[in-house]
Amino acid sequence: xEILLVILGMSIVTFIPRVLPFFTEIDIERYSFLKFIPxxxxxSLALPDVFAEFQPEKIIAALAAVGIAYKTRRMFLxxxxxxxxxxxxxxxx
Amino acid sequence: xxxxEVKLAAKHSLPIVLGYxxxxxxxxxxxxxxxxxxxxxxxxxxxxxASQFAALQLVILSSSAVFIVFTTFLIxxxxxxxxxxxxxxxxxxxxxxxxxxxxxxxxxxxxxASNGLKELSLKSEQESSVSVITSSKAFTYQFTxxxxxxxxxxxxxxxxxxxxxVIPGEILEVLPFVLTALxxxxxxxxxxxxxxxxxxxxxxxxxxxxxxxxxxxNIFIATVVACFIGGKLERKERGDGFEER
Numbered sequence: 301x302e303i304l305l306v307i308l309g310m311s312i313v314t315f316i317p318r319v320l321p322f323f324t325e326i327d328i329e330r331y332s333f334l335k336f337i338p339x340x341x342x343x344s345l346a347l348p349d350v351f352a353e354f355q356p357e358k359i360i361a362a363l364a365a366v367g368i369a370y371k372t373r374r375m376f377l378x379x380x381x382x383x384x385x386x387x388x389x390x391x392x393x
Numbered sequence: 394x395x396x397x398e399v400k401l402a403a404k405h406s407l408p409i410v411l412g413y414x415x416x417x418x419x420x421x422x423x424x425x426x427x428x429x430x431x432x433x434x435x436x437x438x439x440x441x442x443a444s445q446f447a448a449l450q451l452v453i454l455s456s457s458a459v460f461i462v463f464t465t466f467l468i469x470x471x472x473x474x475x476x477x478x479x480x481x482x483x484x485x486x487x488x489x490x491x492x493x494x495x496x497x498x499x500x501x502x503x504x505x506a507s508n509g510l511k512e513l514s515l516k517s518e519q520e521s522s523v524s525v526i527t528s529s530k531a532f533t534y535q536f537t538x539x540x541x542x543x544x545x546x547x548x549x550x551x552x553x554x555x556x557x558x559v560i561p562g563e564i565l566e567v568l569p570f571v572l573t574a575l576x577x578x579x580x581x582x583x584x585x586x587x588x589x590x591x592x593x594x595x596x597x598x599x600x601x602x603x604x605x606x607x608x609x610x611n612i613f614i615a616t617v618v619a620c621f622i623g624g625k626l627e628r629k630e631r632g633d634g635f636e637e638r
Contacts, residue, residue, distance in 0.1 A: 302458055303431050309462035310448060311438035314469045319495035321476035322483060333624035336592050337478040337616060338507045339583050340623070343593035344600030344615035345500055346576035349569075351597075352604045358570070365574045369581035379408050382574035387567045 357389035395533045398513070402537035405509050409501045409538075410545040412572035415565045416442055417546045421553020424449050436550035440543055441499060443608050444468040468609030474616055475503035482510045482531045490532050497539025500612070501572060504579050506535050588626050595619040 350362040365382035372378070417436060424432030427449065435445055444465045451461045476498050483494055510531055517527065584590055596619035603611035 303428060303452070304434075306448070306452070306458045306461050307431060307435045307438055309458065310435070310444065310465040313462055313466035314439050314441050314444065314472075315496060316466075317470050317473040318476050318498045319492060321473055321480050322491040322495050324480075332627060333620040334478055334481075336589075336620040336623035337474050338504075339580065339589050339593050340596035340616040340619035341475065341500070341612065342504060342576045342580035342583065343597040343619075344612045345504070346573050346580055347597035348601050348604035348611065349573040351601045361570065362573070362577060365577040366581055369578040373582055375408065375575070375578050378578040379411075379571055379574040382577070383567055383570050386570050387563070390563065390567065 357386060357393065360389060361386040395530050398530050398533040399537045401509065401513070402534045403541060405505050406538050406541040406545075408571055408575045409505060409542045412501065412569060412575070413442075413542060413545045414549040414552075415568035416572075417549030418553035419565065420445055420449070421550040421555075422557050423553075424550075425554045425557070427452055430554075432554055433547065433550050436547045439465070440497070440546055441465075441469050441472075442546075447608060471500075471609055471613040471616070472498050472503075474613065475500070475507075479503060479506060479510070479535070482506075482514070483528075483535065485528045486532055490536075494532065494535050494539060497536075497543055499542065501575070502535075502539050502542050504576060506538055508579055508583065509534060509538070588623060588630075591626065592619045592623045595622055 346362075350358050361382045364385050365378050368374070368381055369378045420436065420442070421432055423446075424435070428435065435448070439445055439448075447468055448461050448465055451464060476495060479494075479498065483491060486494070513530060513534060517530070580593060584593060596615040599615035599618055600611045603614060607614070
């Protein structure tokens with residue numbers, strides 16, 4: 301029983317920050333720093349997985365992803381090569 | 394319905410599905426012993442990865458219900474930033490549409506949608522004189538993306554709960570890197586100035602340094618600080634008469 305209440309509580313407190321901004325008048329022109337959110341979020345989501353623990357094979361795969369993304373601008377190629385590289389590096393070493 | 398937006402969103406959601414399936418299967422496997430059927434319910438109602446793993450850990454440690462809920466709130470507070478950004482594309486929807494979209498905002502759906510909606514609005518700018526993406530197209534794109542991601546998260550939890558470890562561990566272990574590679578791709582392709590590089594560096598360093606001690610919060614703090622610095626830099630550049638972009 302208690303676990304159901306926990307799950308319900310979790311769903312409510314998770315939903316609130318997701319939904320509130322949709323019902324407020326946030327004007328990106330006025331709060332121009334909002335436009336930096338994507339770059340800041342992408343970086344803070346990606347880098348901890350690469351650098352929080354020292355895993356050389358992850359750093360190599362991440363560098364490959366950055367290089368391929370920069371050169372080709374192709375999403376699937378980037379993701380596929382990076383993950384395959386990580387897999388084979390782990391197999392080899 | 395806007396068929397081309399559905400197709401585009403389905404295509405864009407593929408990396409999310411690849412990342413969510415193994416992550417939610419791992420959650421289903423781990424949670425099965427402690428939550429039983431309720432692990433699927435949790436995925437269906439909460440739909441927020443990091444906080445679900447944290448909550449499971451706290452259930453195992455038999456923490457109080459209030460503490461678990463409060464921790465979940467702290468971890469997921471960061472979505473307020475992502476919804477604020479996406480709202481610029483969804484301003485004119487009715488209430489129900491906004492609620493439907495809001496439920497499916499995660500790190501990953503935000504990442505893909507912020508990029509995809511920009512792409513769509515650039516495209517419609519070229520095709521017609523209307524400079525912004527039409528509201529219904531934005532909704533269709535976002536809702537399709539969110540729904541596919543949601544279904545893969547819930548279905549993955551179910552698979553993990555039901556069949557456990559059928560996928561070899563070494564493959565399961567590298568699949569979450571799909572999401573990291575996706576974020577790296579989006580980071581690289583969204584950087585358009587030296588200022589962006591600075592913002593990314595500040596956010597990344599803060600997020601790494603805080604990652605051990607503040608799940609979810611590290612992203613929130615890193616994003617707020619980096620955006621603040623970005624805003625300052627912009628004002629300084631404007632003041633000096635330089636204009637970027």
